[in-house]
Amino acid sequence: MKKYKKSQISKSSALSSDETNKVVQTDLSENIDILKDLFKDCSDVVFRNFIVGEVEAYLIFVDGFVDSAAIEMHGLRQLIEDIKSNRITADLLKERVISISSLGETIKLDEVVSNVLKANTVLLVDGVAKALIFDAKGGERRGVAQPETESAVRGPREGFTERLRVNTALVRHKIRSNRLKILSKDIGEETKTNIAIFYVEGLAAPELVEEVLSRLNRIKIDGILESGYIEEFIEDSPWSMFPQIQNTERPDTVAANLLEGRVAIVVDGTPFALIMPATFWQFFQASEDYYGRYHIVVFLRLLRIFLIFVALTLPSIYVAVTTYHQEMIPTSLLLSIAASREAIPFPMFVEAMIMELSFEALREAGVRLPQVVGQAVGILGALVIGQAAVEAGIVSAPTVIVVSITGIASFTIPRFNMSISIRILRFPLMILSGMFGLFGTIIGTILVLTHLCKLRSFGVPYFSPLAPLSFKALKDVLIRVPWWAMDQRPDQFVKQDQKRQGDHLMPSPPKLGDEGSSS
Structure with missing residues (x-):
């Protein structure tokens, strides 16, 4: 031979x-x-x-x-x-x-x-x-642990790991049905990264699954090291500031979205899975919203919606009102603000911009440092620098308060990728308000809302079910109705098999006659 x-x-x-x-x-x-x-x-x-x-x-x-x-x-x-x-x-x-x-x-x-x-x-x-x-896979790898970026007061404590088969098993453990399909694919000429595509047959629209596979097949790259690579290749509007694909490291979040007709992608080597299509409201819903009492969830969701508006517009409104529209401020408060700004050498816009940039720098420094040191830098840095800046006459105390409230409001957004988008958009709104006052703030807000209404995520309107309006799907958007009232799956994702539970499941108190007979 x-x-x-x-x-x-x-x-x-x-x-x-x-x-x-x-x-x-x-x-x-x-x-x-x-x-x-x-x-x-x-x-x-x-x-x-x-x-x-x-x-x-x-x-x-x-x-x-x-x-x-x-x-x-x-x-x-x-x-x-x-x-x-x-x-x-x-x-x-x-x-x-x-x-x-x-x-x-x-x-x-x-x-x-x-x-x-x-x-x-x-x-x-x-x-x-x-x-x-x-197959004799082994070696030292991180085991299943509590998710670090999506902690919950109530709910499962297990999160995805860097091992693909462990992650597929975690999802399969949640949905023990032969309708749960897991397709496998390799992407990356050099890395040959294995990915798994999840969907529930009969719930996920066949055209959605085909579109996901089609976009994945178009990816030609030397390597895939994290799911963020894939996210940028398959999203609808790559130039948009807003995320159009949800990422999560919680198996229960993936399972819940699969049961609503979505598709998920899990990538070997990262604990972050991708969920598509995604809507704007999806990024403001925490996993524990579905495990707690619905009365509490309604309050928390409405609070988040209000704080989103605060995180996006409060600095720009403050700059606009104090610069152009002082007549809108109560007299006593206006006098207090004027007294605090008496020795400040900068215009209000410059003062607010300095504080916002300083706050973002401290937050970024806290993320990059070790956890214990990072917390100390974030808290002590904000307190010490803010107090020192006020005493030095660089910024005024009301500006520090406004920036602090804005930062706290941005922390209430459950998804980091949406939170960072809101934080970045604050700066263009502040520039518009510094140039045109409240008219600039309103114009900027209208432009943002128009952009949100135009976005699509795998063909699904990003602002749905509010635009276009669907009353049936409003049960789980701004509020969450009790589980026994959510008898239908979202119609923007599931076209068939929309019924998710039986009829007349609302609990009712026992009748007196039944109570007496049981005794």
Whole structure:
């Protein structure tokens, strides 16, 4: 048999077009020469040589990706001890290593390379023109823990990890139905990142699933290291400031959205899943809104909506009123503001802009520093710098109060990507109010609302169900009605099977006659 010469091997570690079509040969040395050259200078790829019966064999895997104990117990020892024959076939090997899960085989060398890099283990035996592939994944990885960015007072404490199969199992544990479909796909020419697409058959619109797959198929990039890469490639309006795809690290949030007809994407290597389509109101709803009493949830949601308006417009209204419309301020308050600004050398607009930029700088510094130090910088920095700035006559006390209230209001937004968008939009509104007063604030707010109404997320209007108006879906937007009253799924996502629960589930007190008979 013709040997594979090293002079014929490309210097690149990737398979060339000729090598892609190569198949596993019966000559083991030829297969190993090719694979060792492809994995040249890859010190983490292990070629474990041993004897099966009277025949030479190799196990190939990436150290740190696999569980060495599992390979030793379920594969290697069993092969060495149980197989004594020198006539070995692929079927015989499959019977002997049947205790290892996800057993498969291939005859293509490019699939051998791909599976090794996907943390699978490959077995090659001299005289067998097939490669056996089995799953013995392991290694040190972060376990399931409480989500750090989406903490909840009441609700599950488990969050996604960096391991794809752990994440798919967490979602499957929530929705134990054969209608839950999980499609797998690799993206990235170099990273070959595995992603999983979730949807519930019969709830998610087929055209939505097809559109998601179509957008994913258009992605051509060297690597995907986080779900944020994919988010930028598949959103409808990439130039918009507002997020059009929700991200979350909570399995219960993914499961709840799947049951409403949405599609989710989980990426290997990151705990943040993507949910689509998304609406504007979805980013102001916390997961615990669905676990607490609806009376409390109604109050908290209305409070959040008010604080969103505060976080977006309060600095611009303050600048506009104090600069152009002093007649709108009560006399006593106006005198107090004027007295506090008597020694301030800057106009109101410049003063407010300095404080807002300082506040954002402190917040960014607190995020980047270690957690304990970051909290100290955020709290002490704001107090010390604010007090020192007032005493030095750089800014006035009312401005510090307005900026502090604005910052607190922005913290009430449950989703960070929406919170940062609101924070950034404050600055254009402040510029407009500094130029045109309240007219500038109103113009800026109208432009923002117009933009929100024009946005789409996978074809779904971003401001729905308010624009266009759908009374049926308003039960879970600004407020949340009791669970026994939410008998329909959102009609902007689910076109079929909209009924989600039985009829007449409203609890009622027992009748006196029934109570007496039971006693």
